[in-house]
Amino acid sequence: MFPRRTTALLAALAIAAPAAAPASGMRPPTPEERDALRAKRGLRTAAEAAADSAKLANQDLFDVQRYDLRIVFNPNTRRINGQVTVTAQSLADGLDQVMLDLLDNMNVDGVDSGGVPLAFDHQGGVLTVTLDRPYGAGEVFAFTVSYAGEPDPGGTGYFGWNKFLQGGYGKMAWSLSEPDGARGWWPCKDRPDDKAMVDERWTVPAPWVATGNGVLAGTDPGTPGWIEYHWVPSHPLTTYLVSIAATDYVSFSDTYDTLSGGTMPIDYYVYPGDLADAQESFKNTPAMIRYYAETFGEYPFVEDKYGMSAFPFSGAMEHTTNTSYGYTLIDGTHRYDYIIAHELSHQWWGDSVSPETWADVWLNEGFATYSEALWEEHLNGWPGYHDYMNSLWREHFDGPVYDPTALFGSTVYDKGAWVLHMLRHVMGPQAFFDGLRAWYADHKDGVGNTAQFQANMETFHGAGLGWFFDEWVYGENSPRYEYGWSTADLGDGTYRTYVRIHQVQTDAGVFTMPVDLTLVLPSGDEVRTVWNDAWDQDFTLDSSEPPSDVLFDRDDWILKASVTTITLDDADGDGVPDRNDNCPAAANPAQADFDGDGTGDACDADDDGDRLDDAADCAPFDPEQGRPDEVYPLSARRGPAGATHLEWAAAARADDYDVVRGTGAGLRAGDYGGCRARGLTGLSYDDPDLPPAGEMFTYLVRGHDTGCGGDGPLGDASDGSPRDAPCAP
Numbered sequence: 001m002f003p004r005r006t007t008a009l010l011a012a013l014a015i016a017a018p019a020a021a022p023a024s025g026m027r028p029p030t031p032e033e034r035d036a037l038r039a040k041r042g043l044r045t046a047a048e049a050a051a052d053s054a055k056l057a058n059q060d061l062f063d064v065q066r067y068d069l070r071i072v073f074n075p076n077t078r079r080i081n082g083q084v085t086v087t088a089q090s091l092a093d094g095l096d097q098v099m100l101d102l103l104d105n106m107n108v109d110g111v112d113s114g115g116v117p118l119a120f121d122h123q124g125g126v127l128t129v130t131l132d133r134p135y136g137a138g139e140v141f142a143f144t145v146s147y148a149g150e151p152d153p154g155g156t157g158y159f160g161w162n163k164f165l166q167g168g169y170g171k172m173a174w175s176l177s178e179p180d181g182a183r184g185w186w187p188c189k190d191r192p193d194d195k196a197m198v199d200e201r202w203t204v205p206a207p208w209v210a211t212g213n214g215v216l217a218g219t220d221p222g223t224p225g226w227i228e229y230h231w232v233p234s235h236p237l238t239t240y241l242v243s244i245a246a247t248d249y250v251s252f253s254d255t256y257d258t259l260s261g262g263t264m265p266i267d268y269y270v271y272p273g274d275l276a277d278a279q280e281s282f283k284n285t286p287a288m289i290r291y292y293a294e295t296f297g298e299y300p301f302v303e304d305k306y307g308m309s310a311f312p313f314s315g316a317m318e319h320t321t322n323t324s325y326g327y328t329l330i331d332g333t334h335r336y337d338y339i340i341a342h343e344l345s346h347q348w349w350g351d352s353v354s355p356e357t358w359a360d361v362w363l364n365e366g367f368a369t370y371s372e373a374l375w376e377e378h379l380n381g382w383p384g385y386h387d388y389m390n391s392l393w394r395e396h397f398d399g400p401v402y403d404p405t406a407l408f409g410s411t412v413y414d415k416g417a418w419v420l421h422m423l424r425h426v427m428g429p430q431a432f433f434d435g436l437r438a439w440y441a442d443h444k445d446g447v448g449n450t451a452q453f454q455a456n457m458e459t460f461h462g463a464g465l466g467w468f469f470d471e472w473v474y475g476e477n478s479p480r481y482e483y484g485w486s487t488a489d490l491g492d493g494t495y496r497t498y499v500r501i502h503q504v505q506t507d508a509g510v511f512t513m514p515v516d517l518t519l520v521l522p523s524g525d526e527v528r529t530v531w532n533d534a535w536d537q538d539f540t541l542d543s544s545e546p547p548s549d550v551l552f553d554r555d556d557w558i559l560k561a562s563v564t565t566i567t568l569d570d571a572d573g574d575g576v577p578d579r580n581d582n583c584p585a586a587a588n589p590a591q592a593d594f595d596g597d598g599t600g601d602a603c604d605a606d607d608d609g610d611r612l613d614d615a616a617d618c619a620p621f622d623p624e625q626g627r628p629d630e631v632y633p634l635s636a637r638r639g640p641a642g643a644t645h646l647e648w649a650a651a652a653r654a655d656d657y658d659v660v661r662g663t664g665a666g667l668r669a670g671d672y673g674g675c676r677a678r679g680l681t682g683l684s685y686d687d688p689d690l691p692p693a694g695e696m697f698t699y700l701v702r703g704h705d706t707g708c709g710g711d712g713p714l715g716d717a718s719d720g721s722p723r724d725a726p727c728a729p
Ligand SMILES: [Ca+2]
Pocket: 570, 571, 572, 573, 574, 575, 576, 577, 578, 581, 583, 584
């Protein structure tokens, strides 16, 4: 809905006053205009709700199947009197009491079942009825409550008796029960999660017209001076959507051609002076129904009707098949088509698929607000849609979308619409709209909650969306982005653009989102989508032309609080930002790094990482060539027949090995001996010789690179000097 309090009506009138230049087209409302059209009221406090726990527990024990309402509305006394028959099914054995909501301004005259009086207690807004006997699970019971009183005596806005005209006030009767006003004028289980069939008999002064939900089954003059209108909806309703709107209406009709080739009436009821204006202002409704039917699935109440009835709010309310529409919005222009579209789309989102709890109200209002943008897209394509979504943008939204702090605040409406807008980009349009259609198809005439909607969309996305719902639906606030970019010419026809994305919001955690980065290239824009899931993140984008600009989320698919361009330092001017440059002080745009050690060749002293500095490396770009490492470890043990068995570990870059044998006496003289074997490709050697009596052999092994590396070391002597031993071939 687009509701507001009656007490603020004068301000609303000022906002809705015609502009100096008559507008012929629809334009997005400003945020201020939107706020002015919305009620500030919400549900009762948590403490008050908790006090309801006994009632809510009792209401869980029965399922209302049907309400038959028969109510006389007397604008002269501002009172109603009614009989409401409640038909319900017990969901538990032994149910002998049921608790309904009915505010204390209504006085209950009696409760009966088939003419037999039932005991009841009415206090604190709760009507407790003692049934004629205990009912078992599955059994159906019915009783009729007879009551009378003045609805909404405090003028909180759920019921009224006035209308406002150019010349002053007039009388009418109207209701706007969302979220919990139904209990102010009729007894019901006033919760959105229990839909029921409804039959409405509204008696009003003749010759008034009383409108309601569904199809007009007939009128009955009854008592002279009065007339009864009998409205029958063919689909179950949520209590807050039951509607009365009655005054000296004039009516006119239009026709919707259904998707299956049938027709459905569209019936309008307006104040007599507004007929001509309404015939112009309402003209687009059939096209809107058609568009939404094609987009979401057939209009939910195609067997009944769609209709609008003027009433004195400056906003509107999506009563099922009978939207109550602020009379100030009927001005002969189409500037308020967005409100017509909003309320119409509620027939799918809210009326057919109703919220399971009020915490889920964004499934109504976010969807209806998003549907405004879809209608604009239908009319004006992507630019219209894009501008419309941006008109819903705010730097800050209070609180979360789910279980909001303000039931009818901008977080629910506008951020809720942005949630769908963002989801469309995350999922892709095909999966997104398939998901919306399934959400409607699977929950029509029922209720749904946010977790179910998430699961539904995950099915079409083919992946989890918990990260998305956590940050955008259950979480609060929006990301603030800084980004910078720089491009390096790789010299091979490739341009590599470095992009840094830095999230700097302090009122929320890091946001995970796919981010569109647009490269502005001589031959046209290229959009690259990166997955941003860290506070400070770097990306590279290659292109065959140098970009003249890089745009962040050009098409505004992210509800970002801000985006700021930053400069990325590039000390050596090679186009690679310092934070990414593997040689920040040496121009090396291609960033060649032969050994992949993070230090570019342009500044790496050992390019191939073979531990020989380039200056000393006979093959600085071949780690397989170069002086072998020292052989280590080397072990010796006694082999068969007294031979010596040597084993050693492979040394890097060694292609084969030399075994050097000396004696203990030689070693003491600094002589390591000479080659015992050369060119061993294995890692062991058996020396069959036995040392002379009283002597011992010493062994050293060194690797040998058959390439340019030559001999490896034999290790260091005890004085630190390298050991050496000739090993002539
Ligand atoms: Ca650089």
